[in-house]
Amino acid sequence: MPDLTMELAAGGRVAGVDEAGRGPLAGPVVAAAVILPADTASGLAALLDDSKKLTAEQRLAAFLALRASTAEIGIGAASVTEILKLNILHASMLAMRRAVSRLRIAPDLALVDGNYPPKLGCPIRCVVGGDALCLSIAAASIVAKVVRDTAMTRLAARFPGYGWHANAGYATALHRDALRRLGATHHHRAAFGTVAQLRLELTIAD
Structure with missing residues (x-):
């Protein structure tokens, strides 16, 4: 202690x-x-x-x-x-x-x-x-x-779907899945690896 x-x-x-x-x-x-x-x-x-x-x-x-x-x-x-x-x-x-x-x-x-x-x-x-x-x-x-x-x-x-009330923004499976489905908000850290990678994957898919 x-x-x-x-x-x-x-x-x-x-x-x-x-x-x-x-x-x-x-x-x-x-x-x-x-x-x-x-x-x-x-x-x-x-x-x-x-x-x-x-x-x-x-x-x-x-x-x-x-x-x-x-x-x-x-x-x-x-x-x-x-x-x-x-x-x-x-x-x-x-x-x-x-x-x-x-x-x-x-x-x-x-x-x-x-x-x-x-x-x-x-x-x-x-x-x-x-x-x-x-x-x-x-x-x-x-x-x-x-x-x-x-x-x-x-x-x-204000931004439902990402589970921030439960995961506080950490990269849980629910949060990562929501990023794939909903995309990133302006509260996401665009330079962080997981966010940047998912944004890249979505761009390529488009």
């Missing part, structure tokens, strides 16, 4: 930073930055873990608990257009910068999940597998995932 060991050792205001949505075929990439208080309640801490290990219901409960707590939360995103222009890695870094910039309190240190540091206005420490080690990164992973999944559910109502 993640804990506050790294945050407490660093001292000062420490923000955990993580993103959700690098892999999907559609939708934005979303990042979150979370500063947890040093005296984070044990009840809240018990809800926090790597978002991939939690069910949707557990993630939502943790998200609501974070929103009701004294934690500082910043959220940022990069659009499909920005993903196409920058590539997914640099768009993810942009989303992280936006998330940190939207914190009401500037952090003294950012603990960033992964091994590639975004350019932030504070010192950075990359933590591989950080969402399973650092409580603030786990919190950020939950916030980013819930916000992105909610956005994809809303898009699903």
